[in-house]
Amino acid sequence: MTHAADLPGWAALLTAALVLVGAALALAGAIGTLRFRTFFERVHAPTLGTSWGTGSIVLASIICFSVLGSRPVVHEILIGVFITVTTPVTLMLLARAALYRDRAEGSGNVPAHPARRAGALKAEQDRAVDGGR
Amino acid sequence: MTAADVLLWSVTIAQTMLVVAMGCYTYRLIRGPRAQDRVLCLDAIYVCAMLLVLTVGIRTGSQIYFEAALIIAVLGFVSSVALAKFLMRGEVIE
Numbered sequence: 001m002t003h004a005a006d007l008p009g010w011a012a013l014l015t016a017a018l019v020l021v022g023a024a025l026a027l028a029g030a031i032g033t034l035r036f037r038t039f040f041e042r043v044h045a046p047t048l049g050t051s052w053g054t055g056s057i058v059l060a061s062i063i064c065f066s067v068l069g070s071r072p073v074v075h076e077i078l079i080g081v082f083i084t085v086t087t088p089v090t091l092m093l094l095a096r097a098a099l100y101r102d103r104a105e106g107s108g109n110v111p112a113h114p115a116r117r118a119g120a121l122k123a124e125q126d127r128a129v130d131g132g133r
Numbered sequence: 134m135t136a137a138d139v140l141l142w143s144v145t146i147a148q149t150m151l152v153v154a155m156g157c158y159t160y161r162l163i164r165g166p167r168a169q170d171r172v173l174c175l176d177a178i179y180v181c182a183m184l185l186v187l188t189v190g191i192r193t194g195s196q197i198y199f200e201a202a203l204i205i206a207v208l209g210f211v212s213s214v215a216l217a218k219f220l221m222r223g224e225v226i227e
Contacts, residue, residue, distance in 0.1 A: 003194030004137035012136035016143035023147035030154035033161050039169055046177035057187050064191050079203055086210040090176055097220035098169040
């Protein structure tokens with residue numbers, strides 16, 4: 001850790017604080033994954049680590065290397081942008097797959113398919129009209 | 134205690150926290166009641182490993198860890214999407 005002595009005090013303290021915040025957010029997401037009860041609750045927890053957990057550590061890396069190199073080093077933003085764009089894609093695909101699997105098994109704790117629910121509603125209305133006649 | 138020592142200690146603590154987070158995800162990966170929980174945890178473990186590589190880069194002050202972190206992020210996305218597609222359809226490429 002010889003390069004840390006080259007960092008000015010404010011940059012070292014800022015980097016230290018940002019790294020700690022990012023790791024703490026990732027840990028909070030992991031603990032949330034352990035504590036939530038259903039899959040659709042658990043799917044929210046890791047996003048703590050992928051939003052500001054990643055953002056904070058990437059920001060710390062940018063500050064550290066920019067001050068060390070005396071020039072703006074911003075290519076770490078690529079990681080932040082990539083994680084921000086891909087996490088919702090992955091998690092929405094996964095949540096739709098989980099919903100599909102739960103519906104295919106006929107599990108009662110997920111809402112029914114919208115088309116099927118609309119069909120059931122229509123049948124109920126028809127029955128009500130028939131009863132009125 | 135200089136600012137450099139503070140940075141060294143906080144990076145060490147952050148790495149410990151990330152490893153503990155990976156341990157929590159691994160516990161859920163092994164125990165997780167259904168396949169979607171396991172895929173979710175695998176994706177989160179990839180993100181934690183990427184953050185761990187970034188903190189190693191800050192600790193050593195070397196830029197080469199950036200490429201490794203980017204590759205881990207890309208591979209994590211591709212594998213999680215492939216596994217989610219597999220859960221949805223029963224096959225990856227149709």
